[in-house]
Amino acid sequence: MIISLRSLSYEELKQNLDKDDKIVIWSCNLCIKYCSLGGIEKANILEDMLIEDGYGVIGKEIVSESCLLNLVRRHKMNKEDIFRKATAIIVLACESGYECVKTVFNDKKVIKIVRTVGVGGLSSFGRVVLTVPFEWTGLDFNVNGYQLYRVAEKLGLYPDFFDAEKKPKSKMVNIMVNGRQYKVKEGSNLLDALLSLGFKIPHLCYQPELSPAGKCRLCLVKIKGEKGLLPACCTQVEDGMEIIAEGKELNHLRKLILEMIMAECDYKILSRRSELQYLIRKYHINEPRFKLLKKTEPIDESSEVFVRNPNICILCGRCIRACAELSGQRILAFAYRGSKTRVVAELNKPIGHTDCAACMACVDSCPTGALAPKLIYQKTLC
Ligand code: FES
Incomplete structure (x- = not known):
């Protein structure tokens, strides 16, 4: 780029x-x-x-x-x-x-x-x-x-x-992460703050340019005084926060969540360069412990410039938000419920038959390669 x-x-x-x-x-x-x-x-x-x-x-x-x-x-x-x-x-x-x-x-x-x-x-x-x-x-x-x-x-x-x-200069506040004091901008996104401090928090549904959705749950952290764990991507920094962002327990939980995400998609055909594949390697997962019986869905090749493979979609919603928030269109949306939830284009049409402007905002946002430029997709097939 x-x-x-x-x-x-x-x-x-x-x-x-x-x-x-x-x-x-x-x-x-x-x-x-x-x-x-x-x-x-x-x-x-x-x-x-x-x-x-x-x-x-x-x-x-x-x-x-x-x-x-x-x-x-x-x-x-x-x-x-x-x-x-x-x-x-x-x-x-x-x-x-x-x-x-x-x-x-x-x-x-x-x-x-x-x-x-x-x-x-x-x-x-x-x-x-x-x-x-x-x-x-x-x-x-x-x-x-x-x-x-x-x-x-x-x-x-x-x-x-x-x-x-x-914008007036933001106030800096003190937070404690894993026992160490840091100064960060008040009101900033906690995941952004932790990443910029060098903490390696996995995240799939969060992208800084898009509104947070808290869907993948990979960025869960412990915050003193809060019940349970909170997704850092949906939490704002407050003065005096005490956070556990890394540790054995969190690592274990994140690995478990990752395995559940893998169970939802055909992870064996993920591109090596996708964000999900990177995390799978990082957490040394060879085979997830869970298996979901999923129907293989048809690949949508109707667009002139990109391909949609629902079989490796993890429903993070980044493409939907990118379509609405970055390109100003609202072609993509979630449809159906529970385990039948899908990302669909307009009223479940092939994407090439919708008003999609092919701006590629959704493709750039996809962390798995479920949306991929046609050229790259065809090369992978050869
Ligand atoms: S990155 Fe926070 S829930 Fe997905």
Whole structure:
């Protein structure tokens, strides 16, 4: 994935705009979304900020792969009206995406807000990191990856979206984890806080860009004063919290939960690079102790760009939330109850026969490979 960081402050962005500009916010929905700079949610935030400051936003265009010239051209043709009216386009896309938009809309003010710093991926803590920096950054290849806020600090860029400039600085509070004191942001997500402190908490249904759902129960922790265990992903940090995040007992429980998750899916055909497979290896599980009699379901190959294999779906719901929260569509949903629960597209149609825009938000979110790009799926079959 291409890694980009914000290069303009909100004030600098506004200096590029006039109050009578008719603004379109163009946002890519792929790599840039993982750098927390793109996607529907960020476009909405920027729209609200600009409107509040008296600017006129006439539209938002969310596109997957803005770095494809043909795709930008096609979008221009399909939405000729708003683009004819627009006088300024703010591009929430990587620098290649920006070049494509600028080429197609060469008669408009096209504003770039990022610098693309290299190529990266997700660390084992589920954080986006930069591993192969571009030469201009002066950074060396780093197999473990550079944390983005450090890269931003070094290069004088911004690690967050525009709204971060408006937020008051969060208060730091003390928490005790496994007997040691730490300072973390008050109100932050406990799982995020623990992962950033270096605790290796397994998690499958949580993804930082999505709302937490507490479905897989892998991130359970003990909190002093609370009955039972709580999912860290659905808990907010409070001052004075005392937490047991790692230990023999929790490890045992997490392994047990993982075995139950494995019993629900055809784990033998999981891709080696999937998050679930990584955890199975990490917890040294060869064969789960539980077996569920599950019917083999047909694979849905109706989409032009991705494949849905319900047999390795673990019902974590990440695809459903990604579809709604990242791409602004609501194509996917849970259907049926109990052991018959399934993820379905619209009213249980093949996904290719729905209004799915193929933005791939669901595919990127899937921790098992139940949703996989068609190209990769076909390669695995060969
Ligand atoms: S990651 Fe917390 S319950 Fe799944």
